[in-house]
Amino acid sequence: MHDVKNHRTFLKRTKYEDLHLEDLFIGNKVNIFSRQLVLLDYGDQYTARQLGSKKEKTLALIKPDAVSKAGEIIEIINKAGFTLTKLKMMTLSRKEATDFHIDHQSRPFLNELIQFITSGPIIAMEILRDDAVCEWKRLLGPANSGLARTDAPESIRALFGTDGIKNAAHGPDSFACAAREMELFFSFKWSVWASKHC
Structure with a gap:
């Protein structure tokens, strides 16, 4: 491993007892010899094929209408094989809700969505498992709760949902969206304002 900033070798091939194969997934932070490393991408195609279908993280968001059922939802998440790695309860301001729903800026229901997501506390969770983004979307079901009840x-x-806006929970559509939303x-930055709003 080469340290680009200091122009020197940081780590040669060596055995490191505290690092395990299950720790090696995109988005994870690992500590190697007192240096925190963030795994951003695979080094080559071979590694991507070997480890690509392994563990990944995604965001699971319980919306205000379902916070009272959070225990039941978390139990469903655990039974589906997810590991809960982070959890935070907060109330979003209009600005944070707008930042979060940046992908919906041109949608006609944006104001209704922002009004709903800021109406009460939400629970943000970072969850982990193999193919987490797809499996979480499957566990969520269709965005419209009426359609979800039949399909x-x-x-x-x-x-737990009632309609297309008050649909209990949210999940990102792709790994890139998941990374952006987990960062938010x-x-x-969000930890500072979240502590002021809860």
Whole structure:
């Protein structure tokens, strides 16, 4: 491993007892010889093929309408094989809600969505498992809770949601979206304002 900043070799091939294969997934932070490293991407295609289908993280968000059912939702998440790695309860301001829903800026329901997400506390969780983004979307079910009740009756949105906006929970559509949203909810900047709003 080469240290680009100091122009020197930081680490040669060596055995490190505290690092395990299950620690090696995109988005994880590992400590190697007192240096924190963030795993951003695979070094080559071979490594991507070997480890690519392994563990990944995603954001699970319980919306204000389902916070009272958080215990049941977390139990469903655990039974589905997810590991809960971070959890934070907060109330979003209008500015933070707008930052979070940046992908919906041109949608006609944006104001209703922002008004709803800021109406009460939410629970943001970082969850981990193999193929986490796809598996979390499958567990959530369709975005419209009415449709979820017919197409995926055991899904979280079918069990706890009421419509397309008040649909109990949120999950990012891709790994890139998941990384952006986890950064928003679990970065230091949001930690400061979240502590003021809860």
